[in-house]
Amino acid sequence: MIVLSGTIGAGKTSLTQMLAEHLGSKPFYESVDDNEILPLFYKDPKKYAFLLQIYFLNKRLDEIKSAFANDTDVLDRSIFEDSLLFHLNADLGRATETEVTIYDSLLKNMMEELPNEPHQKAPDLLIHIQVSFETMLERIKKRGRSFEQIENDPSLYDYYKTLNQRYVKWFDAYDQSPKISINGDEYNFVEDTKAADKVMTIVDHELHALSLK
Numbered sequence: 001m002i003v004l005s006g007t008i009g010a011g012k013t014s015l016t017q018m019l020a021e022h023l024g025s026k027p028f029y030e031s032v033d034d035n036e037i038l039p040l041f042y043k044d045p046k047k048y049a050f051l052l053q054i055y056f057l058n059k060r061l062d063e064i065k066s067a068f069a070n071d072t073d074v075l076d077r078s079i080f081e082d083s084l085l086f087h088l089n090a091d092l093g094r095a096t097e098t099e100v101t102i103y104d105s106l107l108k109n110m111m112e113e114l115p116n117e118p119h120q121k122a123p124d125l126l127i128h129i130q131v132s133f134e135t136m137l138e139r140i141k142k143r144g145r146s147f148e149q150i151e152n153d154p155s156l157y158d159y160y161k162t163l164n165q166r167y168v169k170w171f172d173a174y175d176q177s178p179k180i181s182i183n184g185d186e187y188n189f190v191e192d193t194k195a196a197d198k199v200m201t202i203v204d205h206e207l208h209a210l211s212l213k
């Protein structure tokens with residue numbers, strides 16, 4: 001199982017699709033459009049932060065269970081990032097200490113329930129898309145999901161900025177599996193086919209090195 005990571009708007013969904021096509025494997029997407037809690041969360045984060053995490057945790061476990069089948073199945077976001085996002089929200093006062101304790105313990109418990117093979121709990125490879133804060137803002141604007149727009153809620157600027165900074169530290173510390181980082185500022189693989197080819201070459205090289213291809 002290959003897992004993508006990266007901040008909001010980094011391009012995880014697009015790269016998931018491209019990689020699965022390239023590798024002839026199965027993509028697994030987190031559907032944003034039919035997530036009824038996400039717009040509620042953006043409107044009232046304090047009220048919905050915990051519920052949203054339970055929603056994502058449940059979804060992510062479903063995806064992980066189905067993506068076990070193949071080493072090169074591609075998941076568009078890692079379960080580890082949910083915890084990063086929730087802890088950021090908790091630090092911003094949007095979840096209580098009790099909610100954080102329950103979430104952390106539930107996540108741990110659920111991970112323990114997954115099959116025992118170490119490679120099944122963690123991905124075979126984590127591919128991180130690193131984008132600068134400026135690129136992140138540009139992409140969020142360009143995509144235009146209304147609840148993510150800073151014009152509608154100026155407090156999102158700080159939220160995005162802190163999230164972007166935390167992602168850098170999170171990726172540095174990540175040690176659950178082999179990992180590579182793709183520079184999403186340098187390689188605009190969505191709009192530039194040459195950049196897309198280059199990214200596929202980088203990934204192929206890594207998959208060969210790990211004997212996954």
Ligand SMILES: Nc1ncnc2c1ncn2[C@@H]1O[C@H](COP(=O)(O)OP(=O)(O)OP(=O)(O)O)[C@@H](O)[C@H]1O
Nearest residue numbers: 007008009010011012013014032056077082085086
């Ligand atoms: N665990 C979480 N806690 C809070 N918000 C979350 C969480 N997971 C996802 N989100 C929100 O859901 C939305 C979609 O997130 P995500 O980053 O996975 O996809 P995306 O923005 O489409 O990324 P990409 O462009 O890289 O495909 C974003 O608004 C993000 O803030």
